[in-house]
Amino acid sequence: MIGNPKPAGADIEHSGPNPGREAVPWLTVASLAVVMAYADGFWMMSLRGAVGAIERTQEPFVGWLRESTLVLPVFVVAVLGALTLALHLFGPEPRKWSAVLTALLVVAAGTGVGIALIAVSSAYDYRLQSDQLQLIGSMSHTCAQHGCVTLQEQASLGLQMRAVGYGSGMLLVTNLVLVGWVVAIRGGRLDVSSIRRRTAPGTGSDHRRLFLAAALFGSAAIHAAVVPEHLREWAAAGVFFAILAAAQLALGLLLLGRRRRAVLLAVAAASVVPLALWLGSRTVGLPFGPTAGAPELAGLADIAAGVLELGALVAAVGLLRDKGQHPRRPPASAHIRSLPVVAAIAVGVLGLAGTAPAWFGNPDGSGNAAVTAPHD
Incomplete structure (x- = not known):
């Protein structure tokens, strides 16, 4: 028997435990x-x-x-x-x-x-x-x-x-x-x-992946912007930043696809290494390079990159620890979950502006000392 037809929209209004x-x-x-x-x-x-x-x-x-x-x-x-x-x-x-x-x-x-x-x-x-x-x-x-x-x-x-x-x-x-x-x-x-339907299992992870991708893209942009400066100062440093920027960009693109444990482990490594080098260069100085043993000044660009890398590390560890278990309490709204993505984009743009490339400041890209402090 066909029975009584359902009224239009019934599936939307009464969708089990997750109504719209x-x-x-x-x-x-x-x-x-x-x-x-x-x-x-x-x-x-x-x-x-x-x-x-x-x-x-x-x-x-x-x-x-x-x-x-x-x-x-x-x-x-x-x-x-x-x-x-x-x-x-x-x-x-x-x-x-x-x-x-x-x-x-x-x-x-x-x-x-x-x-x-x-x-x-x-x-x-x-x-x-x-x-x-x-x-x-x-x-x-x-x-x-x-x-x-x-x-x-x-x-x-x-x-x-x-x-x-x-x-x-x-x-x-x-x-x-x-x-x-x-x-x-x-x-x-x-x-x-x-x-919108209530957040289904895995939606929180999707927002964390978006934040992770935004943090990686922002950090990659900052690192790519300082490559010419570091090539002039020390060729090895310029090559390192070029490779790091390419790796972070590639990892961000991979994260937009399917989440894989190997990719998350690579993200954690690509965040820990530059963070460790940055902390060492700003506190006791690196043991190698043209300024070996001399601490460098922190600037807007390197601080922004460090914040993004720290956020990427925390998000990657959280996703690695995620076993598919989700809290019973109602999830946060989509807007609140998306605010970290907006914050990551904002920090990335601030850091990119702090690199003071030629198209942001003077034609010679000199800028002022507060903006052009060495990065990483």
Whole structure:
């Protein structure tokens, strides 16, 4: 007998112990967060170049790339919060007016974060300018007698406050245009929900593999960027970094396929070796090479690479110890599990900017001492 047919969607609504649930689409969160983070970072650097302390106006492109990437996770959290609120207020399928309000919530969240960043940057600029004025005043008795330092500090404070005001307006307009542009590219839709089944066995491992691959790709990019510098200093070091970058890139690609124990063991080895060499070179110095026995300075690039390699080592060991057993408690949401992947990408971009190659700074790639500290 055929029996009574099941209503449409019954398999989705009642799928045994793992029923479907609504979740904010990660692609929507990422696309909106990226465009606002880097656009707002551009305005912050522009204001800093106009009214900021002179110490912070060097290499604006590197500063924009580094700081925008650093605050990208904050924009991700802000957009995620706005879309989650819209999902609770308007439901998974908002009507036209609800979609407009959702876009405005995203704009408000991103603009709020941008204004806070500009305010913090301006406050720091004012502090640096005030210290400089105090130093000049202490060297000029005439200025100290007439209180011109106080007047100059008041003028500097007023200038920074006006910069925050103007910047807030620019951020609001920019974010309105960008969010509307993203929505237009997506066909006039702003998805706030996608039905997802609860995490099946192995999903947590998939997120750890994505994080591991992102950490390997970021570390490989940093190592590849410093190969020319090390080839000039010591050919053996340049060859080592070239081989290490190629190995990490290959391992990351293999991890995107099927997980194998041999690949995970290779990842652990490719993380432990450069970490050990880096720790030795920064503490007691390597026993070989042109600077044998002399500790080297730590820079942004090598610290970022070390963080990525440490994260890759921890993730590889965790996957090697995974016996397929999964906790009974409900797993974390897909967004929370994906945040480490975003963090790994951000650290990789910061480290790559810290290498200061020719296309990031001056044509000769010299940069400043804080950025071009030797790596590994």
